[in-house]
Amino acid sequence: MLPAMKWNALSEENCSLARAMAVVGDRWSLLILRDAFLRVRRFEDFESSLKIARRVLAERLAHLVAEGVLAKLPYQERPVRYEYRLTEKGLALYPALIALVHWGDHYYADENGPPIIHRHRNCGHDFRSVMTCSACGEALDPRDVDIRPGQPRQPASVIPASRSRSRKAATQSRT
Amino acid sequence: MLPAMKWNALSEENCSLARAMAVVGDRWSLLILRDAFLRVRRFEDFESSLKIARRVLAERLAHLVAEGVLAKLPYQERPVRYEYRLTEKGLALYPALIALVHWGDHYYADENGPPIIHRHRNCGHDFRSVMTCSACGEALDPRDVDIRPGQPRQPASVIPASRSRSRKAATQSRT
DNA sequence: CCTCATAAGTCTTATTTCAAGACTAATAAA
DNA sequence: TTTATTAGTCTTGAAATAAGACTTATGAGG
Numbered sequence: 001m002l003p004a005m006k007w008n009a010l011s012e013e014n015c016s017l018a019r020a021m022a023v024v025g026d027r028w029s030l031l032i033l034r035d036a037f038l039r040v041r042r043f044e045d046f047e048s049s050l051k052i053a054r055r056v057l058a059e060r061l062a063h064l065v066a067e068g069v070l071a072k073l074p075y076q077e078r079p080v081r082y083e084y085r086l087t088e089k090g091l092a093l094y095p096a097l098i099a100l101v102h103w104g105d106h107y108y109a110d111e112n113g114p115p116i117i118h119r120h121r122n123c124g125h126d127f128r129s130v131m132t133c134s135a136c137g138e139a140l141d142p143r144d145v146d147i148r149p150g151q152p153r154q155p156a157s158v159i160p161a162s163r164s165r166s167r168k169a170a171t172q173s174r175t
Numbered sequence: 176m177l178p179a180m181k182w183n184a185l186s187e188e189n190c191s192l193a194r195a196m197a198v199v200g201d202r203w204s205l206l207i208l209r210d211a212f213l214r215v216r217r218f219e220d221f222e223s224s225l226k227i228a229r230r231v232l233a234e235r236l237a238h239l240v241a242e243g244v245l246a247k248l249p250y251q252e253r254p255v256r257y258e259y260r261l262t263e264k265g266l267a268l269y270p271a272l273i274a275l276v277h278w279g280d281h282y283y284a285d286e287n288g289p290p291i292i293h294r295h296r297n298c299g300h301d302f303r304s305v306m307t308c309s310a311c312g313e314a315l316d317p318r319d320v321d322i323r324p325g326q327p328r329q330p331a332s333v334i335p336a337s338r339s340r341s342r343k344a345a346t347q348s349r350t
Numbered sequence: 351c352c353t354c355a356t357a358a359g360t361c362t363t364a365t366t367t368c369a370a371g372a373c374t375a376a377t378a379a380a
Numbered sequence: 381t382t383t384a385t386t387a388g389t390c391t392t393g394a395a396a397t398a399a400g401a402c403t404t405a406t407g408a409g410g
Contacts, residue, residue: 015279015290016275016276016277016278016279016280016283016284016289016290016291017205017206017209017272017275017276017279018206018279019279019283020275020276020278020279020283021202021205021206021275024275025202025205026202026367027196027200027201027367027368028368030192030196030200031192031193031196034192037317038322042386042387043386043387043388044385044386044387047387051369052368052369053368053369053370053371054370054371054387054388054389055368055369055370055388055389055390055391056367056368056369057388058387058388058389059367078376078377078378079375079376079377079378079385079386079387080376081385081386081387082387089282091317091318092278092281092282093274093278094306094315094316094317095270095274095278095304095306095315096271096274096275096278097192098306098315098320099268099270099271099274099306100191100192100195100196100199100271101191101192101195102191103191103195103267103268103270103271104190104191104192104193104194104195105191106267107264107267108191108194108195109191109325112325113325114191114325115190115191115324115325116191116322116323116324116325117322117323117324117325118320118321118322119320119321119322119323120308120310120311120313120315120319120320121319121320121321122308122311122313122319123308123310123311123313125308125310125311126310127308127309127310127311128309129270129306129307129308129309129315130306130307130308130309130312131269131270131273131274131304131305131306131307132304132305132306132307133295133297133298133300133302133304133305134302134303134304134305135295135298135300135301135302136295136297136298136300136302137305137312138295138297138298140269140270140273140295140304141269142212142266142269143266144295144296144297145293145294145295145296146293146294146296147213147291147292147293147294148291148292148294149290149291149292150284150287150288150289150290150291150292201396202396202397203397217357217358218357218358218359219356219357219358222358226398227397227398228397228398228399228400229358229359229360229399229400230359230360230361230362230397230398230399231396231397231398232359233358233359233360234396253405253406253407254356254357254358254404254405254406254407255405256356256357256358257358
């Protein structure tokens, strides 16, 4: 039997990033999903593309299916064979994935330019991804973002605290 | 001596995601960086915030410094003590991080709403992050994106191939 | 001087995860 | 009957992580 990840301590935390990491925070899931976005769907194809241990691949696919990120669907009978496809929830990881890809492009591409180029079919241009504010549409700079707790326990203190580090301010594990 | 990660096989690959994962693809780096974005800067604060093993924290911080994602700067003399601050390269990971956070918010927040709320100081509104096309500004849907190799080896075949799976099409490990 | 406290690690041991690759099951095709 | 496909499962050893005691450098208080 495949042993499940023990790393779900994270999923208990009241932190959206920790919960996301409990799903795709291991060493392979995002690479598997990248392949899925490239239309890779079958076990053998994932394996030869990624050179991942079969055992780990099987476990990771099962986990992503259990989390609803991938769907396991039969593509033939006799013998029944399944393929893995992105669900809406899986597709919703695209911004995170493309942000990492473009970060890698920016800081690690060699003189030949980035290994792959993305084109937006709707407008016909090659593009980079730009993270914007849903309210005003402006590109986001982390220095312009304030955060505060969502479920008000403490009366909504804005976190960009001054230098007074109460040693617990950011300790709440909220993100 | 701290053993370095052995996982740099990835960094050899001609794949921007793999290179990004070689830097922040382990179980802790993104959580450490989240804290850094929340103005956590000192070893003890990272440790108590994340409940990470000190050994792993030390190794991860050293790695992030070596990669230029964090800078290690003295904040006092006698004894010399250092803190860790995001560099530009580290700040550039914000889109990826916030995309994961908002994905977690969307799919895992309970009835109380997301654990933290982001406000864009420039416009004064709470927001979600929206990934847009740098060329036309429209929100990106993965189904509208075509990709092709950047360093033209093969004459630029667009990858959203039809159902003809050549079993090697996406195998090139390019992303 | 002596003891305690702080901050930033380093080290040890046990557990968990991953890598590599042989082996199995179900079925079709030769 | 033998071989080929596809999607796994299993075994073994290596690497990474968890938990927490120990170390170093220094200042503070008595």
